Amino acid sequence: MAEPLLALDDIRAGYGDAVVLDGVSLDIPPHGSLAVLGRNGVGKSTLLLTIMGFTDLRRGTIRWQGKDITRMSSFRRARAGIGWVPQERDIFATLSVEENLTVAARPGHWTLQTVYALFPRLEERRANMGNQLSGGEQQMLTIARTLMTNPDLLLLDEPLEGLAPIVAEELSAAIVQMSAGERIALVLVEQHAEIALSLTDSAIVIERGAIAHSGPSKALLDDHEVLDRYIGLKLAE
Numbered sequence: 001m002a003e004p005l006l007a008l009d010d011i012r013a014g015y016g017d018a019v020v021l022d023g024v025s026l027d028i029p030p031h032g033s034l035a036v037l038g039r040n041g042v043g044k045s046t047l048l049l050t051i052m053g054f055t056d057l058r059r060g061t062i063r064w065q066g067k068d069i070t071r072m073s074s075f076r077r078a079r080a081g082i083g084w085v086p087q088e089r090d091i092f093a094t095l096s097v098e099e100n101l102t103v104a105a106r107p108g109h110w111t112l113q114t115v116y117a118l119f120p121r122l123e124e125r126r127a128n129m130g131n132q133l134s135g136g137e138q139q140m141l142t143i144a145r146t147l148m149t150n151p152d153l154l155l156l157d158e159p160l161e162g163l164a165p166i167v168a169e170e171l172s173a174a175i176v177q178m179s180a181g182e183r184i185a186l187v188l189v190e191q192h193a194e195i196a197l198s199l200t201d202s203a204i205v206i207e208r209g210a211i212a213h214s215g216p217s218k219a220l221l222d223d224h225e226v227l228d229r230y231i232g233l234k235l236a237e
């Protein structure tokens, strides 16, 4: 089997004395996509923060492209190709859309041209300042900026939160397009379980800091009992 892009082994992590994740192991294959589901406060964001090295890691190892990065700084993880899009929209308010994008650029597939093809709205708004954008456009810009760093893995923390349904659809379509090219792997933390499962190959459900379920996203979409038990999502039979 090919080496996983990212492998977490028996992770225990949290903040100071508070342990949030315990015994978490997972593999992400190159170009794979993983949905991270679970109720509020179970540790989904903490999982992404741990991958980036922003939490207190008590046990376990993290390997990236076969190399142990457990003790690597967050900055170096980002440089090594792990792109993180936090929940808070992270753009420069007083720079234009285009400046926001070029300031982050590193060589690779994602350039102004390919990013604008993915988010045509950003091309229309290229001369607007960050603070003149709608919430949806800011979210697109946050993702596009991270893409411009040409990461091998993109960690997305609730990208659809607070967006109008039509904008959420537009962003979902961009996420599908982005991962279809097999250029990037994806970890998607999302409250909208049905959408997250439709955008990914595999899924985990976190419950009280541990992985309560893992498997193909398609199978989980059909497993109404698990969705109801762990996420409180009631789907019609």
Ligand SMILES: Nc1ncnc2c1ncn2[C@@H]1O[C@H](COP(=O)(O)OP(=O)(O)OP(=O)(O)O)[C@@H](O)[C@H]1O
Residues within 6 Å of the ligand: 015, 018, 020, 038, 039, 040, 041, 042, 043, 044, 045, 046, 047
């Ligand atoms: N910086 C922090 N310091 C201390 N505790 C924290 C910190 N950030 C989060 N927590 C706690 O860690 C637990 C998990 O939070 P986390 O944000 O990872 O959950 P989540 O599943 O992403 O939830 P949500 O969907 O609400 O974002 C919560 O109990 C939360 O209060």
